[in-house]
Amino acid sequence: MSALSIKGLTKNFGPAEVICGVDLDVAENEVHAVIGPNGAGKSTFFNLLSGAFPPSSGEIYLKGERIDGLSPEKIQQRGLSRSFQVSNVFGNLSVFENIRCACFKQSGAGYVFWRPAGKVRAANQRADEVLEMIGLQALRDVPAGALPYASQRALEIGMTIAGGADVVLLDEPTAGMSNTETTQAINLIRQVAQGRTLMIVEHDMGVVFELADRISVLVYGKIIATGTPEEIRNDPRVKEAYLGEEAA
Amino acid sequence: AETVKLALIDPLTGPMAGAGQPAFEHLKFEAKRINANGGINGKDLEIVGLDNKVNPQESLVQLQKAIDDGVQFVTQGNGSSVASALIGAVEKHNQRNPGKEVLYLNYAAVDPSFTNERCSYWHFRFDANADMKMNALTTYIANNEDIKKVYLINQDYSFGHAVSKAAREMLKEKRPDIEIVGNDFHPLAKVKDFTPYVSKIQSSGADAVISGNWGQDITLLVKAAAEFGLDAPFYTYYGASSGVVTQLGDKGVDRIYQINEYYGDFEDPEMAKRQVEMYKETGWDFYYLRLSTMLDMFKKAADKAGSTDSVEIAKAMEGMTLETTNGEVMMRAEDHQIQLPMFMSVMQDDMEYGAEGTDYNFHKVARIEREDVTLPTTCRMRRPK
Amino acid sequence: MSQDLSAAMQRSKSRPSLRGLVPWVVFAAVLLLLPFVFQGNSTAFTLLNVIGINIVFALSYNMLLGQGGMLSFGHAVFFGLGSYAAMHAMIAIDDASYAGEGFWAHVPVVGMPVIGMIAGGLVALVLGWPFCRRAGTAFAMITLGLGEMVAAAGQMFPSLFGGEAGIYGNRMVGPQWFGLELAQSADVYWFMAFWTFVAVFAMWAFTRTPLGRMSNAVRDNPDRLQFIGYQPRNIRFMIFIASGSFGGLAGGMAAVNYEIITPEALGLIPSGLALLMAAVGGLGVFYGPIVGAIVVTLMNSMLSDYTDASILYVGLVFLSIVMFAPRGLGGGIEQVRVAWRDGDLGRRLPGWLSGTLAVGLIIVGMVVLVEMMFQATHGDDEFAQVLGMEFDAAALWGWLTAAVLVALGVVIKRATNKLREDQA
Amino acid sequence: MLEVNDLHAYYGKSHILNGVNFAMQEGEVVALLGRNGVGRSTTVKSIMGEVPPQGSIRFRGEEIAGMPNHRIARRGLGYVPEDRDIFPTLTVRQNLELGIKNTRKPGKWKVEQFLDMFPNLARRADSPAGVLSGGEKQMLTISRTLMGDPELIMIDEPTEGLAPLIVKQIGELISEIAKAGVSILLVEQKLSIAMDISHRVLVMGHGQIVFEGTPEELREDEATRKEWLEV
Amino acid sequence: MLEIVIFSTLNGILYGLLLFMLSSGLTLIFSMMGVLNFAHASFYMLGAYFAYTLGMHTGFWPALILAPLLVGALGALVERFGLRRVHANGHVAELLFTFGLAYVIDELVQMMWGTVAVAYREPAYMREPLFTLFGTDYSIFRGVVILISILMFVALWYLLKKTRVGLMIRAALTHGEMVGHLGHNVPRLFMGVFGFGCALAGLAGVIGGPIMSTEPGMAATLGPIVFVVVVVGGMGSLQGAFYASLLIGLIQTFFVAVNASVADVFNAMGANLDPYGELGRISLATLAPMTPFILLVLILIFRPRGLMGELEP
Numbered sequence A: 001m002s003a004l005s006i007k008g009l010t011k012n013f014g015p016a017e018v019i020c021g022v023d024l025d026v027a028e029n030e031v032h033a034v035i036g037p038n039g040a041g042k043s044t045f046f047n048l049l050s051g052a053f054p055p056s057s058g059e060i061y062l063k064g065e066r067i068d069g070l071s072p073e074k075i076q077q078r079g080l081s082r083s084f085q086v087s088n089v090f091g092n093l094s095v096f097e098n099i100r101c102a103c104f105k106q107s108g109a110g111y112v113f114w115r116p117a118g119k120v121r122a123a124n125q126r127a128d129e130v131l132e133m134i135g136l137q138a139l140r141d142v143p144a145g146a147l148p149y150a151s152q153r154a155l156e157i158g159m160t161i162a163g164g165a166d167v168v169l170l171d172e173p174t175a176g177m178s179n180t181e182t183t184q185a186i187n188l189i190r191q192v193a194q195g196r197t198l199m200i201v202e203h204d205m206g207v208v209f210e211l212a213d214r215i216s217v218l219v220y221g222k223i224i225a226t227g228t229p230e231e232i233r234n235d236p237r238v239k240e241a242y243l244g245e246e247a248a
Numbered sequence B: 001a002e003t004v005k006l007a008l009i010d011p012l013t014g015p016m017a018g019a020g021q022p023a024f025e026h027l028k029f030e031a032k033r034i035n036a037n038g039g040i041n042g043k044d045l046e047i048v049g050l051d052n053k054v055n056p057q058e059s060l061v062q063l064q065k066a067i068d069d070g071v072q073f074v075t076q077g078n079g080s081s082v083a084s085a086l087i088g089a090v091e092k093h094n095q096r097n098p099g100k101e102v103l104y105l106n107y108a109a110v111d112p113s114f115t116n117e118r119c120s121y122w123h124f125r126f127d128a129n130a131d132m133k134m135n136a137l138t139t140y141i142a143n144n145e146d147i148k149k150v151y152l153i154n155q156d157y158s159f160g161h162a163v164s165k166a167a168r169e170m171l172k173e174k175r176p177d178i179e180i181v182g183n184d185f186h187p188l189a190k191v192k193d194f195t196p197y198v199s200k201i202q203s204s205g206a207d208a209v210i211s212g213n214w215g216q217d218i219t220l221l222v223k224a225a226a227e228f229g230l231d232a233p234f235y236t237y238y239g240a241s242s243g244v245v246t247q248l249g250d251k252g253v254d255r256i257y258q259i260n261e262y263y264g265d266f267e268d269p270e271m272a273k274r275q276v277e278m279y280k281e282t283g284w285d286f287y288y289l290r291l292s293t294m295l296d297m298f299k300k301a302a303d304k305a306g307s308t309d310s311v312e313i314a315k316a317m318e319g320m321t322l323e324t325t326n327g328e329v330m331m332r333a334e335d336h337q338i339q340l341p342m343f344m345s346v347m348q349d350d351m352e353y354g355a356e357g358t359d360y361n362f363h364k365v366a367r368i369e370r371e372d373v374t375l376p377t378t379c380r381m382r383r384p385k
Numbered sequence C: 001m002s003q004d005l006s007a008a009m010q011r012s013k014s015r016p017s018l019r020g021l022v023p024w025v026v027f028a029a030v031l032l033l034l035p036f037v038f039q040g041n042s043t044a045f046t047l048l049n050v051i052g053i054n055i056v057f058a059l060s061y062n063m064l065l066g067q068g069g070m071l072s073f074g075h076a077v078f079f080g081l082g083s084y085a086a087m088h089a090m091i092a093i094d095d096a097s098y099a100g101e102g103f104w105a106h107v108p109v110v111g112m113p114v115i116g117m118i119a120g121g122l123v124a125l126v127l128g129w130p131f132c133r134r135a136g137t138a139f140a141m142i143t144l145g146l147g148e149m150v151a152a153a154g155q156m157f158p159s160l161f162g163g164e165a166g167i168y169g170n171r172m173v174g175p176q177w178f179g180l181e182l183a184q185s186a187d188v189y190w191f192m193a194f195w196t197f198v199a200v201f202a203m204w205a206f207t208r209t210p211l212g213r214m215s216n217a218v219r220d221n222p223d224r225l226q227f228i229g230y231q232p233r234n235i236r237f238m239i240f241i242a243s244g245s246f247g248g249l250a251g252g253m254a255a256v257n258y259e260i261i262t263p264e265a266l267g268l269i270p271s272g273l274a275l276l277m278a279a280v281g282g283l284g285v286f287y288g289p290i291v292g293a294i295v296v297t298l299m300n301s302m303l304s305d306y307t308d309a310s311i312l313y314v315g316l317v318f319l320s321i322v323m324f325a326p327r328g329l330g331g332g333i334e335q336v337r338v339a340w341r342d343g344d345l346g347r348r349l350p351g352w353l354s355g356t357l358a359v360g361l362i363i364v365g366m367v368v369l370v371e372m373m374f375q376a377t378h379g380d381d382e383f384a385q386v387l388g389m390e391f392d393a394a395a396l397w398g399w400l401t402a403a404v405l406v407a408l409g410v411v412i413k414r415a416t417n418k419l420r421e422d423q424a
Numbered sequence D: 001m002l003e004v005n006d007l008h009a010y011y012g013k014s015h016i017l018n019g020v021n022f023a024m025q026e027g028e029v030v031a032l033l034g035r036n037g038v039g040r041s042t043t044v045k046s047i048m049g050e051v052p053p054q055g056s057i058r059f060r061g062e063e064i065a066g067m068p069n070h071r072i073a074r075r076g077l078g079y080v081p082e083d084r085d086i087f088p089t090l091t092v093r094q095n096l097e098l099g100i101k102n103t104r105k106p107g108k109w110k111v112e113q114f115l116d117m118f119p120n121l122a123r124r125a126d127s128p129a130g131v132l133s134g135g136e137k138q139m140l141t142i143s144r145t146l147m148g149d150p151e152l153i154m155i156d157e158p159t160e161g162l163a164p165l166i167v168k169q170i171g172e173l174i175s176e177i178a179k180a181g182v183s184i185l186l187v188e189q190k191l192s193i194a195m196d197i198s199h200r201v202l203v204m205g206h207g208q209i210v211f212e213g214t215p216e217e218l219r220e221d222e223a224t225r226k227e228w229l230e231v
Numbered sequence E: 001m002l003e004i005v006i007f008s009t010l011n012g013i014l015y016g017l018l019l020f021m022l023s024s025g026l027t028l029i030f031s032m033m034g035v036l037n038f039a040h041a042s043f044y045m046l047g048a049y050f051a052y053t054l055g056m057h058t059g060f061w062p063a064l065i066l067a068p069l070l071v072g073a074l075g076a077l078v079e080r081f082g083l084r085r086v087h088a089n090g091h092v093a094e095l096l097f098t099f100g101l102a103y104v105i106d107e108l109v110q111m112m113w114g115t116v117a118v119a120y121r122e123p124a125y126m127r128e129p130l131f132t133l134f135g136t137d138y139s140i141f142r143g144v145v146i147l148i149s150i151l152m153f154v155a156l157w158y159l160l161k162k163t164r165v166g167l168m169i170r171a172a173l174t175h176g177e178m179v180g181h182l183g184h185n186v187p188r189l190f191m192g193v194f195g196f197g198c199a200l201a202g203l204a205g206v207i208g209g210p211i212m213s214t215e216p217g218m219a220a221t222l223g224p225i226v227f228v229v230v231v232v233g234g235m236g237s238l239q240g241a242f243y244a245s246l247l248i249g250l251i252q253t254f255f256v257a258v259n260a261s262v263a264d265v266f267n268a269m270g271a272n273l274d275p276y277g278e279l280g281r282i283s284l285a286t287l288a289p290m291t292p293f294i295l296l297v298l299i300l301i302f303r304p305r306g307l308m309g310e311l312e313p
């Protein structure tokens, strides 16, 4: 069964149709990249999948269950989680707290007010694991708002996976990073991809080609091609619409 | 020298200060006169002002402060909520601290229950209660054959409802032919624009309006009436309270009446002089005539008891009579409610003594005798042994 | 990497868990010692009791504003209704113990705060859901409307609210616990101390629970919350209920303390008081509102003995805190504490001291100014005399002194800012 | 035209700029390179006064350090910040119009010109700019700053988050701006673009300028590249 | 009947327009600076008192111009030396600042002008009736009020929607620094807007003072209603505030005119409720002054963006 299956998805903002009938299947444990020119609708596409907006029409199935029209928290609870293009963390909370907050729900302590958070074993353990995974143990007690940019991006990813989702959407996870940082981020994403289905939006072709099992190219709301990195690199339409002449 | 302290617990700061400050000044002014005439059983009377912001809880804190300061007599007037809190607190304090009894002299909280079902031995009221005022007011109206239709407009809270109920019952008894053509309630101190109410009064064809409103609620009501050319007179409880005259100006002339023990043109030259003096000295009018009565009776009781102890004074004050400029008043022993004659007065221009520095003041139009003011009480006073 | 960051990292190593108990032991000790300090001074006890109530009230308010980011103008609704519930219960106890039977005959008055808490929580539960959709201005305004409506209803239904005179009861009824007679304010103190301690501890503990943590998250970034599986509205709603419960608890304490409750307690003024106390004390520090409650209560009840401009001073103090110490008095204390812990105090103290001096000078200048204006318009004011000021308002030099004081303050303030910049 | 002398800047306690010195001539395109976090953005921010600068910054001979930012802008310095800062509640067109400093004196650039250049913007000309995609926002900010007719424009990371095709387009736009006689200070990460269009490059390290020269010189200077640019 | 309808309409419109005058400055400040100015009603009060004092020397018309200018200047000073400092700490801090400011202004007014009302009245000739209908007068002054408030609406609408200043301020609301980078003087802009908003409040005070009386409590009692208008209209929407004012004005006056009480309704359905009982006696008329708050709560629950607002608050 495919992890995500999208049928005839469209989204209008007033008269403007931003996503026009997208069909896509993402297989389990696949890393699937979505690329496309600016304004093609990639972020909007993610917003639809994660429930931030309801789609205008079309259907979305997560592991066979229909999720379109559900609210973001319902979708998250069913196992789909996302990160944001612009870092979007709880600025006054510490790094650890940011992640732990993302863990409570899964640990069955979502709205608990009769037990100290420190006693919710599962959440603390999970948060420590995630912290280690994203390599921020040293910055554990730093308020998230004061983190350096790259660390904030890592935290963003950490929060996305902390809730235990197995389908993860990452929106431009390496935007604004230096080469080293990008390399680290790629490693992190690889780790994250273990045992999960991943969709990423990215403009850095290096990252895309390195990580993705398959790539879809979204242009003005339509998917014009889906295929392996090799196929995409050689697709003339993709070259014309996105990569330009001297493709990466 | 040792003094007798009387603590005034009333709003002295904030938006309600306009109600508490004149009483404070009046008390201090009269205290001087009393001290010059020998004081309270030989001791000087000292007025202590304590600010309660018209908040019952805060009043209790201030009461405790006063008690710790050695005060045995407190007075208060603004707000039945505060009065209710004080009655309860004084009652409990006296019960729990025998030997340190405190008396509460109420000069303006008019809720009838305080001298009926809630009456307390430690509470003495020097103002006519709301029902007595209505009794006087309706007696006046009953004598006026021209009034056939009456409109009631009051504030939508316990006091306003009490006024309305008393008016309906008493009019029915005294003048069954009078028709109540309207009985409106509006929230307390929330209405900015009374014109819709005035329109309603206008179209009801009322000959007279009765209102227990106070503060801005009476000013704005009468002002709106004047602007709309409504000619019906307003019979009120608080038409002369501070600020009303200033704001109404000629809009109030011949339109607003007040039932009270006070009016602006004393015939007694001594009182007329004192009133002018007080304005000069404090900037406030002599509106709270009853404060003078209260202090005089306080002095008389102390002299009679030969002591300034609160228990003694309470005992002496029960049933005490006092000759005032308006005639004899009496502190009824049954319920500690003062019995006194009242006066209907109307606002006029070009008065000899103008209120609030204007030329306007309230001119006496009728005297209602004590017998026509008094009402029976349901009080079953629990007296200390 | 910045020093702040590395300092934070240093700190994060590990913390001995016993250290966390110290403040509570101190708090309990202070509560136990106070009665000996103030023995025989019932005004002090009366004030302490009011402070206890206000501490709980302000802290419960801060659960909403400081921790959940929800600015409310209707918090007194919970306080007031909790108080009413407790008072009705007290009356029931009175009636029942007169008859000597029935459920209420066995309920002690010291338990009234529980009744208040249940009532406050229930009211929040019933009313809260539609309100918690949004935080921010919408929430502020809807609570303003709620406050006005409940306050109006309080005047409209005398059988429940007792009309203007309110309802009143007697705390010396029903079974006694721990021999606590509750006759004098000094007796009531023990009741207050107990409940204040319990409530403060419970509210502190709440901040440590998952829900308490989520309430900070919903304050910082409600949108993101959805994507980690929460509906922000649910969290807000639960905070609202928790805060309402503790507000009600404070109301229950008040019912026992004052033995009367009137509809005014539901209105905008007490709600504003909660905001005032929390903001003066500081929204960002847990104990901030405690400091605020103490300071504001004292100013409210004592300042008016000395000056008729007391409300003006409260306003000015509030303004200067908002302007010069945005994190409140508690925030200031916390800053000093952190600097001390980091061994930074010596270096930063001069800046703080001169800053405080500057604000102090400005305030004194303002006070002189206000008192002179007061004298000019009202005649003598006691406060001026207390401060040893016998100004003739018409004389120029008085006004000059005020101006000089303020100017001096401003200059020092400028210099301080410069100093701090250079230090940084 | 722009002279920066011994510029220091701080964030709280951390000392970010440690005596930056450089100068720019009229009509020059200069790229400011360096690793992440060395303080390139901070340099331009302190020139604009967003971060309080210490040291001397002269523009056309006049000291501008410490001036409020609007007065600096009025003297002919344009700035495109790295986080774009479009006005989300205004429409695209209104965003552009706000770039104009003086409505009475029409400048070199016209709204229509940019709408022609970027069809994406033209399509959304009358919708609120908040809904634009990341790339569209970038186009809008550069255009908006140009509407104010700056003589020197400082662009922070103009190609961040852009699709390869658009990156090329932005490159062209920058060349065009340069052709129009505007000096450009480019803060960039992507070496290739910077090398293509700039006349001169500056490399930053440890809060100072550690290399200054032409693109060719940098290309040849492997040591500098290794030490300060690559990792 | 016709009489009541006509008068209720006239009264409702007049009261509505007064509300609008009061709230327009607040809407302006809120929509442009995002500051919910709690001291707005206090500036309104200052307008009335200034006009009273000035009017004694200059007469009504000069005071009508001078008093708002004075209030505006004061507002600008408050922005310059108070609000601006606080701005960096966010909207809650700004709100707290204005909250405290309201306290201070109200107290200062009491100190300067005393605790009781002052005799601020419109000039005598304006008390003459403009027209008389069904024996009721409609004074010239009321006509003037209507005229001024409509002028105010048009001028404001133009300023907000049609001028660059409006654009700039809306932009500065989200990214103040950036507007500065584009060469616009943002601090001066904010100072101007705040001052202007306060001047509008002052103008409302000059007009409202004689109608609603000039006393130290006038700010405290009007404060909440003004917020209701702004919220019901839709945060920051001038048209919204206009419609909301009229709506509230009309609802209130018409409700007062209707006598139907809960008891009437129940008894019509066959129940037997005491018309003087607590529940039974509640009537539309007694509820009228509460309607703004009921409306506020309903609007926020069912249509949070208000009548005309673009964004949810």
Ligand SMILES: Nc1ncnc2c1ncn2[C@@H]1O[C@H](COP(=O)(O)OP(=O)(O)OP(=O)(O)O)[C@@H](O)[C@H]1O
Pocket: A013, A016, A018, A036, A037, A038, A039, A040, A041, A042, A043, A044, A045, D124, D127, D131, D132, D133, D134, D135, D136, D161
């Ligand atoms: N709420 C909205 N209302 C109207 N139009 C919108 C809205 N959100 C997005 N759009 C438009 O939809 C298009 C797609 O935007 P989206 O953010 O999905 O692009 P993207 O592919 O993520 O681009 P980028 O790579 O630049 O981030 C854009 O043209 C944008 O202006």
Ligand SMILES: Nc1ncnc2c1ncn2[C@@H]1O[C@H](COP(=O)(O)OP(=O)(O)OP(=O)(O)O)[C@@H](O)[C@H]1O
Pocket: A148, A149, A176, C001, C002, D011, D012, D014, D016, D034, D035, D036, D037, D038, D039, D040, D041, D042, D043, D082
């Ligand atoms: N607001 C801030 N507060 C504290 N430190 C900051 C702040 N902004 C930036 N810094 C720190 O200052 C240093 C320089 O930042 P700057 O933004 O100038 O770097 P940059 O060279 O532009 O790199 P980037 O590629 O990230 O844009 C970094 O270490 C960063 O962490």
Ligand SMILES: [Mg+2]
Pocket: A042, A043, A044, A085, D133, D134
């Ligand atoms: Mg995007």
Ligand SMILES: [Mg+2]
Pocket: D040, D041, D042, D082, D156, D157
């Ligand atoms: Mg940068």
